[in-house]
Amino acid sequence: MDQDLVADLYRQMLRIRRFEEEAARLYTERKIGGFLHLYIGEEAVAVGTASVLEERDYVITAYRCHGHYLARGGSARHGMAELLGKETGCSRGRGGSMHFYDLEHNFMGGWGIVGAHVPLAAGLAFAQNYKETDSVVVCFLGDGAINIGPFHEGLTLAALWKLPVVYVIENNFFAMGTPLQKTAPTEDLSIRALGYPMARDSVDGHDVFAVRSTMHTAIRRAREKRLPTLVEAKTYRYRGHSMADPAKYRTKEELEEWKKRDPILTLGEKMISLGMKETKEKIDQEIETEIADAVEFAESSPMPDPSTATDYVYV
Amino acid sequence: MREIPIRDALREAMSEEMERDPNVFLLGEEVGAYNGAYKCSRGMLDKFGPKRVIDTPICENGFAGLAIGAAMAGLRPIVEFMTFNFSLIAIDQIINTAAKARLMSGGAFTLPIVFRGAGGAAYQLAAQHANSFDSFYAYTPGLKVIAPATPYDMKGLLKSAIRDDNPVVFFESELTYSLKGPVPEEEYTIPIGAAEIKREGSDISLITWSKNLFLTQQVADDLAAEGVSPEIVDLRTLRPLDKETLLSSVAKTHRALVIQEQHEVASYGAYLAHVIQSEIMDELDAPVGLVSSLEAPMPYAKSIERIVLPSKERCLEAAWKTLEGWR
Numbered sequence: 296m297d298q299d300l301v302a303d304l305y306r307q308m309l310r311i312r313r314f315e316e317e318a319a320r321l322y323t324e325r326k327i328g329g330f331l332h333l334y335i336g337e338e339a340v341a342v343g344t345a346s347v348l349e350e351r352d353y354v355i356t357a358y359r360c361h362g363h364y365l366a367r368g369g370s371a372r373h374g375m376a377e378l379l380g381k382e383t384g385c386s387r388g389r390g391g392s393m394h395f396y397d398l399e400h401n402f403m404g405g406w407g408i409v410g411a412h413v414p415l416a417a418g419l420a421f422a423q424n425y426k427e428t429d430s431v432v433v434c435f436l437g438d439g440a441i442n443i444g445p446f447h448e449g450l451t452l453a454a455l456w457k458l459p460v461v462y463v464i465e466n467n468f469f470a471m472g473t474p475l476q477k478t479a480p481t482e483d484l485s486i487r488a489l490g491y492p493m494a495r496d497s498v499d500g501h502d503v504f505a506v507r508s509t510m511h512t513a514i515r516r517a518r519e520k521r522l523p524t525l526v527e528a529k530t531y532r533y534r535g536h537s538m539a540d541p542a543k544y545r546t547k548e549e550l551e552e553w554k555k556r557d558p559i560l561t562l563g564e565k566m567i568s569l570g571m572k573e574t575k576e577k578i579d580q581e582i583e584t585e586i587a588d589a590v591e592f593a594e595s596s597p598m599p600d601p602s603t604a605t606d607y608v609y610v
Numbered sequence: 611m612r613e614i615p616i617r618d619a620l621r622e623a624m625s626e627e628m629e630r631d632p633n634v635f636l637l638g639e640e641v642g643a644y645n646g647a648y649k650c651s652r653g654m655l656d657k658f659g660p661k662r663v664i665d666t667p668i669c670e671n672g673f674a675g676l677a678i679g680a681a682m683a684g685l686r687p688i689v690e691f692m693t694f695n696f697s698l699i700a701i702d703q704i705i706n707t708a709a710k711a712r713l714m715s716g717g718a719f720t721l722p723i724v725f726r727g728a729g730g731a732a733y734q735l736a737a738q739h740a741n742s743f744d745s746f747y748a749y750t751p752g753l754k755v756i757a758p759a760t761p762y763d764m765k766g767l768l769k770s771a772i773r774d775d776n777p778v779v780f781f782e783s784e785l786t787y788s789l790k791g792p793v794p795e796e797e798y799t800i801p802i803g804a805a806e807i808k809r810e811g812s813d814i815s816l817i818t819w820s821k822n823l824f825l826t827q828q829v830a831d832d833l834a835a836e837g838v839s840p841e842i843v844d845l846r847t848l849r850p851l852d853k854e855t856l857l858s859s860v861a862k863t864h865r866a867l868v869i870q871e872q873h874e875v876a877s878y879g880a881y882l883a884h885v886i887q888s889e890i891m892d893e894l895d896a897p898v899g900l901v902s903s904l905e906a907p908m909p910y911a912k913s914i915e916r917i918v919l920p921s922k923e924r925c926l927e928a929a930w931k932t933l934e935g936w937r
Contacts, residue, residue, distance in 0.1 A: 353683070387716025396715040403682060405717065408706050414672045415707065425635070425661070425685060445702075448672025453642020455667065606719040606752050610775040 304346060304503050305566060306578045308338040308559045311362045312547060313586045314371055318361070318378055318392075320608045321590070327378045331392050334362035336533035339558035340465050341366040343506025344433055347514055351428065353419045355403040355412055356435040358393035359465075359532075363435055367402040369395065371589035381596035388599045389607060401430075410440040413449030413462070420458035424521060431517035432460040433510075439470025439489055442478060450525065452493035459517035461510065464527045465500065471536040472544045488525035500528030501556050611792040619761040619793050620650045620726075620782065623768035624688060624823060626797065628658055631686060637664035637673055638690030639725075647692045648728065648787045673779075674700035674725065678708050679729055681723045688772060691727035694781065695741050700725075708777040709752030724771045726780035729757070730820065730871050730929065731908055733785070737773040740908035742871040745878045747779040747847040754802055755849040757781040758803055759823035761791035766800030774802060783821040805852035807859065811841035814865040814933055817856065817882060819845040822920065826869050838933065848878055853885065860886050860893060867899035867932045869925055874902035899932035901925050 315333045322331045334341070337359075345366035348354070353484075356363045364374055369385060377384030378392055386396050386405070394405040403419060406412035416434030423430045440446055441464060454458050464484050468475045488495035494516060498509040506528060513524035529554040535542040554560075566575040614622075628634045635658075640647045642655040642665040655663040666673040670691065687933065697704065704725060711719040720783045731740035748755045754776050758764045764782065765879035771778040781824060809830055816828040823844050830840040843859050860866045866886055870879040883898040904918045 330656075355679075384716070385712060386718070389716045390714040394714040396717045396718050398715075404711075406707070408702060411675065411707060411724050413704055414675025414703070415679035415682065417672070418676035418681070419683050421676055421680075422680040422683030425680070426683075444699075445671045445675060448669040449675065450782045451667060451669060452672050452676055554898075605751075607715075610712070610720055 296569065298569065301562065301566060301569065302571065302574050304580065305559070305575065307342040307345070307366055308503065308562065309578065309582050310371065310585065311313070311341065311365045312319055312559055313336045313582050314365060314374065315361060315587070317586050317590055318375070319534070319538065321378065326564070327392065328380065329391050330358070331378070331538040332359040333532070333534045333538070334359050336553065336557070337465055337467060337500065337530045338362055339503035339506055339529055340463065340500045340528045341435070343503040344463065344510045345512045347507055348433065349430070351401070351430045353401045353403055353430065353432040355419065355432065356415050357409065357412060357437060357440065358405070358407045359437065360393065360395045360405045362463055363404055364397055364405070367426040368395065368400040369397040369402060371585055372592040375589040375593035376596045379593045380598060381593055382599045383592070383596040384454040387607070405548065410436065410443035410445040412436070413440070413446045414452065416460050416462070417449045417453045417458055420453065420460035421456065423459055429518055430459070430605060431514055433463060433514070434460060435463045435465055436480045437470065438466040438475055438484060440480070446569065450491050450493065450523070452479065453523040454493045457521050458523055459521045460523045461513040461517055462523065462524070462525045466527050466529050468531045469536070469544070470599060472540065474544065485527040494522060495504055495526070497527040497529070498523065500530030501553070501558050503558050503562065516549065611794055613790045614761055614762050614793050615790045616761045616782065617648060617650045617652070617789050618769055619765035621652060621654065623765045623772070624651065625654060625657065627769055627772040628662060633684065634686045634688065635662040635664065636688045636690060637666055637677060639642040639666055639668055639692050641665060641690050646690070650787070651690070658758050664730060669704055670696050670699035674703040675707065677723055678703055678721065681721045682711070686722045688724045688726060688774065691725065692785065693739065694729040694743050695726070695739050697725065697743065701746070704747070704753070704777070705750050705777070709750045713752065720775050721777050724768070724778045724780055726768070726782040727782060729781040730783055734910055734912060734915060735908070736910040737907035742903070743874045744781060744848060745876065747877050752777065753849060754778045754847070756802060756847050758846050759786070759819070759821055759844060761793050762790065763800060764794055766798055767802065767846065769799045770802050773799070778802070781820055786821050800846070803847045803850040803852055805843055805845045805847070805855040807841060807843040807855065808844045809840065811838045811839040811863065813863055813931060813936060814867060815841050815843050815859040815863045816867050816869060816929070817843045817845065818869040819848060820871070821862065822869050822871055825920065825922060825925065828922050829869070829929060832922070832926055833929055838936070851885070852890040853889070856882070857886065857890055861890050864893055864895040865932050865936070866894070867901065867925070867929050868902045869920055871903055871920060873905055874900060875905065877902060889915045896932050896934060899928045901928045
């Protein structure tokens with residue numbers, strides 16, 4: 296096994312986990328306002344996917360966006376500053392938790408209306424064909440997004456016009472507090488692909504290597520054949536829908552079962568069994584330092600000046 | 611000068627801009643092989659090919675959202691809604707995505723995109739096909755909203771809309787696509803946010819936009835026959851509003867009547883009355899008058915459709931009320 300790859304995947308997943316644990320703490324201290332939707336538990340999906348993308352590729356997602364932003368190379372400092380509503384944030388404090396953007400890394404956000412970003416992803420992919428690049432687009436969405444119109448309209452156009460886009464349903468089994476059984480009559484969400492039609496796959500989203508392998512195939516299909524894919528990644532969010540949600544709609548036992556297979560925990564154990572204990576400890580320490588620095592940076596940054604309240608409305 | 615119909619003026623604007631910039635493209639229902647539901651894109655598929663003149667399935671949210679995504683990646687889409695009645699399927703993309711992307715990203719996004727098509731009532735299309743949504747879109751910061759009347763203004767403003775780096779909503783009218791007017795052969799543009807005095811006068815400012823300019827011209831002719839000197843302010847752009855032209859006209863005539871196809875409640879015309887009254891109250895000799903559609907969805911029958919819409923009779927009645935004490 297490629298030890299550099301193992302170390303990098305572990306680092307990327309831990310970075311997201313620790314960033315969000317600190318965000319949760321700052322939220323309870325009321326330093327973060329509004330909604331805070333945490334990705335904790337789902338890190339292998341973002342990191343496995345990002346690890347097989349090229350810099351020129353695009354990523355777009357919904358409001359649970361911190362993990363994808365960080366996996367794509369977004370700065371922890373500017374992300375944390377965004378959560379605190381600071382001028383130094385990745386969206387200059389105008390977006391907040393749900394609206395992270397980092398166009399330097401082709402991270403296109405950060406969208407708050409369920410399903411509405413699905414056609415946007417088709418448009419990013421359309422532009423790649425129009426400009427004759429070989430870039431591809433990955434669009435993450437939740438299992439709660441698969442019943443709304445724009446999801447179907449976006450996938451219809453992606454299939455019809457053969458667009459280089461991979462849609463990844465992060466199936467965490469709950470649309471906010473409503474279990475999947477109440478919103479979809481099937482356990483394999485990728486079969487939705489059949490009607491458009493487009494290629495499909497389903498993967499264990501807690502297994503970062505499985506995600507890599509599935510996404511590698513789907514991304515190659517997009518890049519080389521200019522064809523879309525619908526991928527379902529089964530995963531689990533350990534926290535509530537947002538910080539306001541105590542998640543009483545599920546059992547502790549169910550949560551504990553998923554945590555036993557936690558992608559960061561299990562990859563950490565694998566590193567030790569591979570004789571990479573020192574590397575792991577070094578990464579642990581580096582991430583602690585990076586996140587502490589991000590919090591310090593965010594807390595000491597200025598808020599947007601009141602005189603700028605209506606800036607960034609028009610070009 | 612040659613005279614051409616509005617549909618040709620629009621086609622020339624789109625074609626010239628597509629020749630000028632390879633990133634400009636047109637998509638919408640029936641824009642290609644069918645040459646446009648109202649023939650605004652006649653011949654464009656043959657001229658530019660299917661890569662740049664794109665027929666879509668019926669999925670307004672999908673193709674409006676796709677166009678926004680394409681704009682995010684550097685293209686300059688023109689989205690044709692067959693009519694703006696159907697734009698409500700896409701209104702989340704227009705208002706919640708296009709209008710807000712720049713602010714939410716702290717200025718990272720630039721979204722050059724035009725949403726255009728027919729707005730307002732035509733003849734007996736019944737309630738769901740006769741909506742006038744000017745106020746809906748003008749309400750939204752982050753959009754520019756254009757509603758011209760004449761072929762000349764349509765062409766010059768559509769060219770500016772396509773070159774603008776912001777999302778623009780551009781209203782046309784089913785009733786006037788065949789209306790002819792002078793349009794020069796040589797290239798020109800008209801700046802967004804510039805109203806125009808379409809008729810100079812000194813007694814009352816008749817303020818309007820879109821196809822109601824033509825109704826307002828009839829009202830002005832009738833008033834003039836009675837010895838009144840009416841001035842017509844054609845706003846042409848609703849957002850941003852050309853306050854300077856509007857207010858200097860009213861400051862000159864001291865009386866203002868707004869003629870709009872919107873319903874009165876929470877409407878653009880009501881906003882204009884507020885602007886005038888709050889900024890130049892001392893100049894006014896009468897309250898600002900407002901003629902609107904009645905507070906009902908559009909009925910089908912001819913006899914009541916014309917009652918719901920602003921009519922010449924209602925406009926004249928309102929004008930004379932505003933002119934009370936004139937002379």
